[in-house]
Amino acid sequence: MEPARFDELDKPWRKWASIIIGGGLAFSVLMGFLVIPVVQGYGAGIDPWTAICRAVGIAEGAPSMRQPTSDAQAKPTTNVAWSTDLLRALANTSGPGADIAQSCAACHGERGIASDPQNPSLAGQSAVAIYKQLNDYKSGSRVHEIMTGIAQALENDQMIAAAAHFAARTRWAVDSTTAQVRDPDVVRLVERGDPARGLPACNSCHGFSAGGPIETPTLSHQNKEYLARQLRAFKNGSRRNDIYTRMRSVSERLTEREIDKLAEFYATTLSY
Amino acid sequence: MTHVRGLTLAHMWVAFGAFAVACVLGVWQMWARSPLPAPFLTANAYFTSVTAHGVSMAYVLTTFLVMGFGYYVAETALARPLPLRRFAWFAFGLGIFGAAMTTLTILGGTATVLFTFYPPLTAHPAFYIGLVLVVVASWIWCGIMLTAMIGWKRANPGKPVPLAMFATVANAVMWLWTTVGVAAELLFQVIPASFGWNLGIDVGLSRTLFSWTLHAIVYFWLVPAYIAFYTMAPQAAGGRLYSDTMGRLTFILFLIYSLPVGMHHLFMDPQQSNAFKFLQMSFTALVAAPTLLTVFTITASMEIAGRLRGGRGLFGWIWALPWERPMVLATGLAFFMLWFGGGGGLINMSYGMNAMIHNTSWVTAHFHLIFGGTVVIMYFAIAYAIWPTLTGRAPVSLRAQRVQIWLWFVGMMVMTLPWHYLGLQGQWRRVATFNYADPLIASWGPWVIVSFVGGIVLLASAVLFIWNLLEFHRARAVAADLLRPLYATAVHPPERVPAALNGFALWNVLVLVLMIAAYGYPIAQFFFIDAPEAIVHRVDGRG
Numbered sequence: 162m163e164p165a166r167f168d169e170l171d172k173p174w175r176k177w178a179s180i181i182i183g184g185g186l187a188f189s190v191l192m193g194f195l196v197i198p199v200v201q202g203y204g205a206g207i208d209p210w211t212a213i214c215r216a217v218g219i220a221e222g223a224p225s226m227r228q229p230t231s232d233a234q235a236k237p238t239t240n241v242a243w244s245t246d247l248l249r250a251l252a253n254t255s256g257p258g259a260d261i262a263q264s265c266a267a268c269h270g271e272r273g274i275a276s277d278p279q280n281p282s283l284a285g286q287s288a289v290a291i292y293k294q295l296n297d298y299k300s301g302s303r304v305h306e307i308m309t310g311i312a313q314a315l316e317n318d319q320m321i322a323a324a325a326h327f328a329a330r331t332r333w334a335v336d337s338t339t340a341q342v343r344d345p346d347v348v349r350l351v352e353r354g355d356p357a358r359g360l361p362a363c364n365s366c367h368g369f370s371a372g373g374p375i376e377t378p379t380l381s382h383q384n385k386e387y388l389a390r391q392l393r394a395f396k397n398g399s400r401r402n403d404i405y406t407r408m409r410s411v412s413e414r415l416t417e418r419e420i421d422k423l424a425e426f427y428a429t430t431l432s433y
Numbered sequence: 434m435t436h437v438r439g440l441t442l443a444h445m446w447v448a449f450g451a452f453a454v455a456c457v458l459g460v461w462q463m464w465a466r467s468p469l470p471a472p473f474l475t476a477n478a479y480f481t482s483v484t485a486h487g488v489s490m491a492y493v494l495t496t497f498l499v500m501g502f503g504y505y506v507a508e509t510a511l512a513r514p515l516p517l518r519r520f521a522w523f524a525f526g527l528g529i530f531g532a533a534m535t536t537l538t539i540l541g542g543t544a545t546v547l548f549t550f551y552p553p554l555t556a557h558p559a560f561y562i563g564l565v566l567v568v569v570a571s572w573i574w575c576g577i578m579l580t581a582m583i584g585w586k587r588a589n590p591g592k593p594v595p596l597a598m599f600a601t602v603a604n605a606v607m608w609l610w611t612t613v614g615v616a617a618e619l620l621f622q623v624i625p626a627s628f629g630w631n632l633g634i635d636v637g638l639s640r641t642l643f644s645w646t647l648h649a650i651v652y653f654w655l656v657p658a659y660i661a662f663y664t665m666a667p668q669a670a671g672g673r674l675y676s677d678t679m680g681r682l683t684f685i686l687f688l689i690y691s692l693p694v695g696m697h698h699l700f701m702d703p704q705q706s707n708a709f710k711f712l713q714m715s716f717t718a719l720v721a722a723p724t725l726l727t728v729f730t731i732t733a734s735m736e737i738a739g740r741l742r743g744g745r746g747l748f749g750w751i752w753a754l755p756w757e758r759p760m761v762l763a764t765g766l767a768f769f770m771l772w773f774g775g776g777g778g779l780i781n782m783s784y785g786m787n788a789m790i791h792n793t794s795w796v797t798a799h800f801h802l803i804f805g806g807t808v809v810i811m812y813f814a815i816a817y818a819i820w821p822t823l824t825g826r827a828p829v830s831l832r833a834q835r836v837q838i839w840l841w842f843v844g845m846m847v848m849t850l851p852w853h854y855l856g857l858q859g860q861w862r863r864v865a866t867f868n869y870a871d872p873l874i875a876s877w878g879p880w881v882i883v884s885f886v887g888g889i890v891l892l893a894s895a896v897l898f899i900w901n902l903l904e905f906h907r908a909r910a911v912a913a914d915l916l917r918p919l920y921a922t923a924v925h926p927p928e929r930v931p932a933a934l935n936g937f938a939l940w941n942v943l944v945l946v947l948m949i950a951a952y953g954y955p956i957a958q959f960f961f962i963d964a965p966e967a968i969v970h971r972v973d974g975r976g
Contacts (some may be wrong), residue, residue, distance in 0.1 A: 168932075170929070170931045170932075171931040171932040171933055174931045174932075174933035174934070174939070175933060175939055178933060178939060178940075178943065179939075179943065182689065182943050182946075182947070183946075185715070185716075185719060186946070186947060186950055188715070189711070189712045189715040189716065190712060190950070192711065192715070193707075193708040193709075193711030193712045193715070194708045194712075197707075197708075197711060198707065198708065215706070215707070216706060216707045216708035216711075217706055217708050217709075217954075218705065218706025218707075218708070218709065218954070218955075218958065223707060224707060225707075243968050244633075244968075245631075245632040245633040245966065245968065248632045248968065249632060352475050353474070353475060353476075353866075356866055356867065356868035356869070356870065357868060357869075357870035358870075359868060362475070362476055364477075365476050375968065375970065
């Protein structure tokens with residue numbers, strides 16, 4: 162075949178394919194960028210130019226409705242808002258945390274193991290988890306006769322440094338030789354929850370590779386008394402620094418026996 | 434017997450091996466979601482299983498099958514040896530290595546992020562790197578397919594590339610465009626985060642980039658089925674392809690309109706604006722065109738076959754078709770499922786109606802019906818058609834093959850129709866267990882059990898399929914001349930076609946224009962709008 166004739170054969174294809182596909186594009190742009198937003202905006206009392214800008218995405222809001230306004234005042238459960246800068250700061254263990262952490266050791270133990278079961282052990286907690294609680298004490302989201310005063314005396318940088326230091330120092334302090342007793346009902350609560358009562362599995366947040374919020378504390382080897390007291394505090398509403406009332410709604414569905422069993426389970430278990 | 438016999442068999446066996454394992458997991462997942470007490474059920478086990486099921490079905494089965502089938506078509510349709518065979522084996526090894534890396538992270542419980550990743554969830558780096566290696570292997574395949582077609586065109590100037598090969602190369606070209614989105618997401622966002630180099634990830638951008646890939650990848654899986662419709666089914670039915678040009682147009686339209694449409698997965702997402710969603714919705718509507726062209730052309734081809742076999746009247750030709758042949762049977766059942774799956778898809782792609790079914794089981798049911806049903810049933814038919822030419826052996830009776838195809842069809846319908854209904858009832862997807870003590874959810878229970886039964890039928894079909902493939906290796910040898918030619922001739926065999934229907938230069942330019950219009954600003958905005966980043970959430974226990 163001669164190349165010239167072949168080219169003749171191809172020409173209308175190039176032309177009409179471009180016209181049809183370009184036409185489809187032009188039609189969609191005309192409808193999506195102009196006609197529909199202008200008509201929708203007209204119905205919602207929005208001027209055409211604003212409606213088009215909103216449709217394209219260079220102005221905020223939808224072209225089909227007015228932006229809702231609200232006078233409601235936010236009452237945050239916590240003042241902690243995670244950002245990459247804050248997380249970077251918490252990962253930095255070379256800060257001046259050692260001095261501040263010295264005063265923590267009196268109650269929480271030199272290596273994060275509290276000798277008095279009234280106080281929580283901090284061993285194994287992440288810097289993120291420790292900082293969240295310190296900040297909540299400072300802001301009043303969580304209240305404790307001793308910790309509130311301590312936290313309020315600290316600047317934000319000092320809380321970050323103390324949390325980072327404490328987390329790094331106590332990471333491997335938990336004794337892995339502790340014996341454990343397993344109650345099948347409790348293991349079931351921990352691993353599967355109880356859907357009939359709307360109870361999620363504990364380890365969906367408190368566990369290895371769990372999907373919960375990053376500030377979720379580790380429960381393994383925590384003091385039994387402390388754990389039980391916190392669950393009861395959530396249950397009766399005296400502790401309320403859990404976002405979306407997660408722990409309050411969980412613990413109000415737990416029986417007293419389950420609270421004790423769960424506290425015992427976590428106090429003697431290392432694998433969660 | 435083809436030169437690429439070993440290459441094709443290796444790819445196909447990897448594909449179907451992954452498929453068989455994934456079927457077992459799928460049935461267990463349906464069991465887990467049902468009111469019946471399932472063994473080994475924890476949320477972690479469920480999401481590990483869903484991730485393994487999705488990766489096996491969507492990445493391993495499909496990629497290896499498309500590659501293996503592509504090598505086969507390149508050699509048999511072009512009737513010349515496959516070029517660069519060493520590269521093909523290298524790509525195979527690379528793909529296996531990557532798939533193994535990914536599998537290990539999933540089995541280790543460090544990659545419960547599902548096959549669509551969902552950042553800011555972040556798995557072990559090896560999960561993503563393994564998948565990137567599979568994609569790189571498929572890029573090598575694309576290069577080999579293009580080289581094979583270009584070599585053939587040089588040796589046969591002015592002649593039309595055989596339709597099966599034209600379609601395979603259309604798929605390769607489309608795949609090169611398709612993978613740009615997910616590759617950018619993985620290389621610039623997700624993998625750096627998985628190594629801990631980034632603590633935040635712009636989820637709006639990553640979802641937009643993934644949507645670039647997410648629709649066209651489905652057509653990458655689907656093209657082998659369409660190749661079978663156009664080039665194998667009319668032949669198997671004893672007829673001719675009604676129109677070769679319709680076939681070329683179909684594959685070109687898939688290339689053009691599978692790409693600038695992915696935002697229909699983001700209708701409920703806040704990071705994209707109404708106008709761009711509308712634009713991509715209207716392009717999505719045009720994707721129906723190649724499917725309707727195919728339904729018309731293949732039905733016409735089947736009618737030719739039916740009438741040649743003595744069928745009369747308006748519908749009499751349908752009964753005259755040789756339904757005892759697996760390829761014909763699979764094509765008929767695939768079309769049947771295509772009506773339901775396609776109809777459901779029209780609801781998904783409609784900007785307004787999508788709101789009803791977004792994030793419900795409807796969507797999962799839809800893609801199981803359209804991919805697991807229409808497409809995978811054709812994978813079976815392709816396997817049954819090409820295996821005798823690969824092993825030189827064939828079982829005497831085709832009964833077990835027909836039973837397997839029927840079981841798959843029945844299982845898929847029984848599983849997916851109630852599943853669609855559950856989606857309309859509001860049953861959400863990506864959930865491990867339901868609270869059947871709730872009266873509303875309790876009413877879903879019986880339908881989930883029906884779906885589960887459908888899943889068991891599907892598993893039985895999958896086991897029979899593997900058994901049938903093994904039969905091809907055990908059965909008596911068939912004389913080479915008994916192995917019938919595979920590709921259908923057109924009613925009017927093309928002697929010459931315009932360059933536009935014989936290559937992809939023009940269409941690549943048009944794809945570029947549409948992609949700039951559809952994705953240019955939606956992606957660019959992330960670089961000048963100060964969007965908040967999500968905090969990376971690791972699921973692998975690191976950091």
